[in-house]
Amino acid sequence: xVYRRTHQVVxxxxxxxxxxxxxxxxxxxxGGMAAVQIxxxxxRASVAAGTVYRYFPSKADLISExxxxxxxxEVEAIRRAxxxxxxxxxxxxxxxxxxxxHVVSHRKLAWGVLAExxxxxxxxxxxxxxxxxxxxxxxxxxxxxxxxxxxxxxxALAATAVIGALHEALVGPLAPDDLxxxxxxxxxxxxxxxxxxxAVGVLDARARGLVVQAGMPIRTxxxxxxxxxx
Amino acid sequence: xVYRRTHQVVxxxxxxxxxxxxxxxxxxxxGGMAAVQIxxxxxRASVAAGTVYRYFPSKADLISExxxxxxxxEVEAIRRAxxxxxxxxxxxxxxxxxxxxHVVSHRKLAWGVLAExxxxxxxxxxxxxxxxxxxxxxxxxxxxxxxxxxxxxxxALAATAVIGALHEALVGPLAPDDLxxxxxxxxxxxxxxxxxxxAVGVLDARARGLVVQAGMPIRTxxxxxxxxxx
DNA sequence: TCTTTCTCTGAATTGATGTTCACTTTTACA
DNA sequence: TGTAAAAGTGAACATCAATTCAGAGAAAGA
Numbered sequence: 416x417v418y419r420r421t422h423q424v425v426x427x428x429x430x431x432x433x434x435x436x437x438x439x440x441x442x443x444x445x446g447g448m449a450a451v452q453i454x455x456x457x458x459r460a461s462v463a464a465g466t467v468y469r470y471f472p473s474k475a476d477l478i479s480e481x482x483x484x485x486x487x488x489e490v491e492a493i494r495r496a497x498x499x500x501x502x503x504x505x506x507x508x509x510x511x512x513x514x515x516x517h518v519v520s521h522r523k524l525a526w527g528v529l530a531e532x533x534x535x536x537x538x539x540x541x542x543x544x545x546x547x548x549x550x551x552x553x554x555x556x557x558x559x560x561x562x563x564x565x566x567x568x569x570x571a572l573a574a575t576a577v578i579g580a581l582h583e584a585l586v587g588p589l590a591p592d593d594l595x596x597x598x599x600x601x602x603x604x605x606x607x608x609x610x611x612x613x614a615v616g617v618l619d620a621r622a623r624g625l626v627v628q629a630g631m632p633i634r635t636x637x638x639x640x641x642x643x644x645x
Numbered sequence: 646x647v648y649r650r651t652h653q654v655v656x657x658x659x660x661x662x663x664x665x666x667x668x669x670x671x672x673x674x675x676g677g678m679a680a681v682q683i684x685x686x687x688x689r690a691s692v693a694a695g696t697v698y699r700y701f702p703s704k705a706d707l708i709s710e711x712x713x714x715x716x717x718x719e720v721e722a723i724r725r726a727x728x729x730x731x732x733x734x735x736x737x738x739x740x741x742x743x744x745x746x747h748v749v750s751h752r753k754l755a756w757g758v759l760a761e762x763x764x765x766x767x768x769x770x771x772x773x774x775x776x777x778x779x780x781x782x783x784x785x786x787x788x789x790x791x792x793x794x795x796x797x798x799x800x801a802l803a804a805t806a807v808i809g810a811l812h813e814a815l816v817g818p819l820a821p822d823d824l825x826x827x828x829x830x831x832x833x834x835x836x837x838x839x840x841x842x843x844a845v846g847v848l849d850a851r852a853r854g855l856v857v858q859a860g861m862p863i864r865t866x867x868x869x870x871x872x873x874x875x
Numbered sequence: 876t877c878t879t880t881c882t883c884t885g886a887a888t889t890g891a892t893g894t895t896c897a898c899t900t901t902t903a904c905a
Numbered sequence: 906t907g908t909a910a911a912a913g914t915g916a917a918c919a920t921c922a923a924t925t926c927a928g929a930g931a932a933a934g935a
Contacts, residue, residue, distance in 0.1 A: 417877095417878065417879050417932095417933060417934045417935065418878095418879060418880040418881060418932065418933050418934075419880090419933070419934085420881085420932095420933095421932085421933075424881090424882095424932075424933095425931095427889070428882090450770055452922065453922075453923060453924085454922080454924085459797040462883075462884085463883060463884040463885055464884085464885065464923090464924085465883070465884055465885065465886095465924085465925075465926080466882080466883055466884070468923095468924070469882070470923080471775070473923080473924080474922090474923065474924090480670075501869065502843060509761035530760055530764030531762075532761075532763055532764075533921090534762075534764065534922080536925085538818065540818070541818060542818045545817075545818055545819050546819065547908095549819055568836070568840075569836050571838060572814055572821070572833065572836050572840070573840060575813055575814045575817065575819045575820070576811075576813060576814040576837060576840045576841070577810070578813055578819075579809040579810045579811070579812055579813020579814055580806035580807070580810040580813075580844060581806075581809070582809055582813065582893075583805055583806060583808055583809020583810075583813070584802055584805045584809055587775075587805065587809060588768065588771065588772045588775055589772075589775050589776065589779055590805070591801075591802070603802065604798050606798070606802050607802060607806060610798075610802070610803060610806045610844045610845070611806070611844065611846050613843055613845075613846060614810060614840045614841065614843050614844035616841075616843060631701045637696045643744075648902065648904075648908095648909060648910040648911060649903070649904085649910090650902095650903090651902085651903070653902095654902075654903090654911090654912090658912085682891095682892070682893085682915085683892075683893060683894085684892080684893090692913075692914090693895080693913060693914040693915055694893090694894085694914085694915065694916095695895075695913070695914055695915065695916095696912080696913055696914070697896085698893095698894070698895080699912070699913075703893080703894080704892090704893060704894090762893085764893090765893085797899050
């Protein structure tokens with residue numbers, strides 16, 4: 416034997432794999448899932464089309480992994496935001512706000528990951544991602560419910576409905592189209608968060624200071640934990 | 646000239662066009678939009694593939710028309726149910742309940758019409774359908790708001806969120822999978838309707854008798870107007 | 876430097892469907 | 906019954922992107 420992988424090579428392979436995933440992600444963020452085709456992604460990652468297949472068995476696997484990554488990052492962001500909150504109600508508010516902010520901040524990517532038509536089958540990955548995020552919300556609803564802050568309810572269904580409301584109102588085809596205006600964006604996030612919280616029985620979240628404060632900037636691309644005491 | 650369309654022929658042509666649309670609809674209801682391919686649909690309508698193109702310029706047009714038809718029927722059902730209600734709050738409840746019931750009753754079709762990936766571009770048609778339905782809900786929210794039954798709010802955003810909550814919880818990938826059980830189905834519809842109404846600020850819709858009554862059968866395939874006084 | 880093995884390349888292949896079109900069948904009416 | 910126009914047929918075609926693969930290029934060690 417005259418060839419054995421050195422650490423260098425191992426690292427380079429890993430880096431290249433990441434580069435492909437990253438290229439796919441950027442492509443999706445810019446042009447939606449429809450734009451995520453092997454040739455353009457490969458080109459963006461500075462490799463040949465065939466090379467992609469040395470790292471991913473198929474386009475479906477590539478996109479599935481992309482979806483899983485995005486979902487996991489979201490779950491972690493939600494968890495961080497909620498765990499930093501002082502009580503169950505504000506934890507729930509923080510979780511919902513986090514989703515809302517992330518989703519509006521990366522609409523194209525969110526739409527692609529969540530719902531945009533793709534030619535290959537990624538339902539399993541999407542389902543898992545949704546499940547993980549819904550479970551996170553469900554946990555917070557349960558906690559608030561047990562603390563007596565929410566009426567008794569089917570938490571699984573409630574979590575699903577909350578997510579649906581957020582997605583449809585913020586990235587669905589009917590979402591407002593003027594969200595590039597930061598003021599409008601903040602108002603929209605706040606309104607939708609209020610709606611979602613009200614759905615599960617939070618009374619007057621705004622008065623209780625549970626949601627985004629007026630004038631507070633929404634920063635994109637980082638863990639978001641915007642809320643106040645509750 | 647020795648050929649001119651008789652009334653008979655005109656009728657036969659119209660009937661055949663309907664047969665193709667109907668075949669597409671049935672195919673979608675059974676196998677989702679993915680199953681709506683020219684060859685199977687033509688076969689189901691008992692015509693050749695080429696014949697479809699004598700009635701529809703392209704597959705996109707066929708599916709777009711299917712979507713428009715379903716959406717329009719839905720709008721009419723919502724309007725009937727809401728108009729039959731005694732007051733603004735119950736009209737809103739009736740509208741929401743109608744959507745919920747229809748959507749669970751024809752999950753595959755609803756999913757196909759609303760969100761399922763399709764290889765051709767039907768975004769315009771979907772957007773129109775969603776807009777029409779959202780407008781219907783928005784109208785009812787506005788009425789209830791003006792009557793002082795709801796807090797002041799952005800009705801467009803509220804209507805969108807309501808629709809999102811209904812869809813995600815009832816036909817989305819996270820929807821309960823045991824909706825074939827009629828009891829479970831009724832409970833689910835009721836729960837989700839409550840969530841949706843609560844989101845826009847309806848307090849305790851159940852106690853006020855605004856939603857599906859326990860024991861009331863949900864019939865499918867016809868205009869639904871299930872509610873009581875309000 | 877030479878050989879072996881791995882990795883990369885990108886043009887060619889494949890597969891799946893929407894779409895077309897030369898031909899057949901049907902229709903209306905003289 | 907004959908014939909011109911319309912309607913229907915379905916096999917062939919076009920398209921488009923995922924996938925493959927034979928050969929080129931690098932890397933490791935003798």
